[in-house]
Amino acid sequence: MLKTRIIPCLDVKDGRVVKGVQFLALRDAGDPVEAAKAYDRAGADELCFLDITASHEDRGILLGAVSRTAEACFMPLTVGGGVRRVEDIRTLLLAGADKVSINTAAVADPDFVAAAAEKFGDQCIVVAIDAKRVSGPGEPGRWEIFTHGGRRPTGLDAVAFARTVTARGAGELLVTSMDRDGMRSGYDLGLTRAISDAVGVPVIASGGVGGLDDLVAGVRDGGASAVLAASIFHFGQHTVAEAKAHMAAAGLAMRLDP
Amino acid sequence: MSAGTVAIIDYGSGNLHSAAKAFERAAREAECDARIAVTSDPAVVAAADRVVLPGVGAYADCRRGLDAVSGMVEAMDEAAQRRGRPFLGICVGMQLLASRGLEYETTPGLGWIPGDVAAITPGDPGLKVPHMGWNTLVARRAHPLLAGIPTGDDGLHAYFVHSYALAAREPADVVATSDYGGPVTAMVARGTVAGTQFHPEKSQKLGLALIANFLRWRP
Numbered sequence A: 001m002l003k004t005r006i007i008p009c010l011d012v013k014d015g016r017v018v019k020g021v022q023f024l025a026l027r028d029a030g031d032p033v034e035a036a037k038a039y040d041r042a043g044a045d046e047l048c049f050l051d052i053t054a055s056h057e058d059r060g061i062l063l064g065a066v067s068r069t070a071e072a073c074f075m076p077l078t079v080g081g082g083v084r085r086v087e088d089i090r091t092l093l094l095a096g097a098d099k100v101s102i103n104t105a106a107v108a109d110p111d112f113v114a115a116a117a118e119k120f121g122d123q124c125i126v127v128a129i130d131a132k133r134v135s136g137p138g139e140p141g142r143w144e145i146f147t148h149g150g151r152r153p154t155g156l157d158a159v160a161f162a163r164t165v166t167a168r169g170a171g172e173l174l175v176t177s178m179d180r181d182g183m184r185s186g187y188d189l190g191l192t193r194a195i196s197d198a199v200g201v202p203v204i205a206s207g208g209v210g211g212l213d214d215l216v217a218g219v220r221d222g223g224a225s226a227v228l229a230a231s232i233f234h235f236g237q238h239t240v241a242e243a244k245a246h247m248a249a250a251g252l253a254m255r256l257d258p
Numbered sequence B: 001m002s003a004g005t006v007a008i009i010d011y012g013s014g015n016l017h018s019a020a021k022a023f024e025r026a027a028r029e030a031e032c033d034a035r036i037a038v039t040s041d042p043a044v045v046a047a048a049d050r051v052v053l054p055g056v057g058a059y060a061d062c063r064r065g066l067d068a069v070s071g072m073v074e075a076m077d078e079a080a081q082r083r084g085r086p087f088l089g090i091c092v093g094m095q096l097l098a099s100r101g102l103e104y105e106t107t108p109g110l111g112w113i114p115g116d117v118a119a120i121t122p123g124d125p126g127l128k129v130p131h132m133g134w135n136t137l138v139a140r141r142a143h144p145l146l147a148g149i150p151t152g153d154d155g156l157h158a159y160f161v162h163s164y165a166l167a168a169r170e171p172a173d174v175v176a177t178s179d180y181g182g183p184v185t186a187m188v189a190r191g192t193v194a195g196t197q198f199h200p201e202k203s204q205k206l207g208l209a210l211i212a213n214f215l216r217w218r219p
Helices: A033-044 A056-072 A086-095 A104-108 A108-118 A156-169 A191-199 A211-218 A240-249 B015-030 B042-047 B059-068 B072-082 B204-216
Strands: A005-013 A047-051 A078-082 A099-104 A123-132 A143-147 A152-157 A172-179 A203-204 A226-229 B002-010 B033-039 B050-051 B087-090 B113-120 B132-136 B157-162 B164-168 B174-179 B183-190 B194-198
Touching: A005 A033, A005 A078, A005 A203, A005 A240, A033 A047, A033 A056, A033 A143, A033 A240, A047 A056, A056 A078, A056 A086, A056 B015, A056 B072, A078 A123, A086 A099, A086 A108, A086 B015, A099 A104, A099 A108, A108 A123, A108 A156, A123 A156, A123 A191, A143 A156, A152 A156, A156 A172, A156 A191, A191 A203, A191 A211, A211 A226, A211 A240, B002 B015, B002 B042, B002 B072, B002 B204, B015 B033, B033 B042, B033 B157, B042 B072, B050 B072, B059 B072, B072 B087, B113 B132, B132 B174, B157 B204, B194 B204
Parallel strands: A005 A047, A005 A226, A047 A078, A078 A099, A099 A123, A123 A172, A172 A203, A203 A226, B002 B033, B002 B050, B050 B087, B087 B194
Antiparallel strands: A123 A143, A143 A152, B113 B164, B132 B157, B174 B183, B183 B194
16 A cells, blocks of 8 residues: 655755754754755655755755765655756756756746656656645635745646646646745645645645644645655654654554564 | 676666665675676676666656667667576666557567556546555565565555556566555566566665565576
8 A cells, every 4th residue: 555655855055954954963964965864764755855046056066965865865855946957857867866846947837847757757757836825814715826935926826737737747746835834833735635636646745834733634634645844853843753653643554664 | 695797777767876876785785796887888788697777767768768779678688588687677677678668659668578568547536646655565476586575564665656557468477566546566577587666776675675685586
């Protein structure tokens, strides 16, 4: 039976993990490779690196981190941030990424998703959807895609966009609520559910986890196939093992390999 | 123990870096003397003691990549079919063992494991495609590559990520399946040729154990 995945997400800037990873007691808490190794040992089901600078000159630093992670961690790694060309995808895959997350470039041109999927297969193309709720209280839920760290509205409806990129070949959607990101008040379950119900591919819930019940709700109520979290793991509030035990106790199928 | 030279075929597809590292780690942990060579040289493949065909991507694109390396398909045939060297296909590398692939367009495979690679259609419409994540294996028959690996509901997990699956014509070629709204082919084998739909190089404990078994395999 397929298991629900827990995906710790590391924001990487200039080749260093930002937001801090405090529980790991690492000699170098900012090294993404050390953090990846610790999560590997802790039983994470996948890892996600999001390069939040992604300026051209920093790419080499990120690639080095991806490559060193793939040497040490025999688990799946998704890398995103600044992916704009088919060549960017090839470079990341060759460095050791298993999946590549596309955000702004998919908004600018959904056909880029098609070109990427045809080249590398649907299974390695993740489209990251960053959305804010634009419906008022009491209205049916409506969410709009924002880019550039939430500063730039696009006028695109998130659910319609999810259908568009899935039809173009996205194999998975990483759905982040920009309203909830960092708020620790739980995922936007309405957004997660609306997109999960609209598409046939797996959805990763992201943005807003404050506690372990939020992970359960993301799957049970939001319909997500995987749950992504950062702070609750980085700051030692919970371990991945605790999260898995909690989700298993709530009746979700989890991987509990020794 | 020596596994000899293990050729991992570089044909512009597949995550060769992590595959090579996983084979090196498995060899080290199994105290097995193996020379891991990532290569696009058909002569190295033809003479190798063991051959690995990785693959990430679309079927047709992978097949074109393989054909673009002059003499590679013949070298694989020489090693696996004529000289009987252990051969392992991974993911699309496993799917290429089939008669043909039906992803985007109909593409001929190597035809070593008769059958088609067709889109996954889970019996339960609520199940998502790709089949993505960790799943357990259901052993259909014993095979040296699964030696010592716990299968079944309480067994170890393997990492899958695929939208297409091999439907083998001969049930005996199927070594293991996974349950995803019905059985999905997870591992095939015939003679000295084997293939896994899942990624052993991404499957932590199960994956390293399977790779070690491959390095020890003397069919």
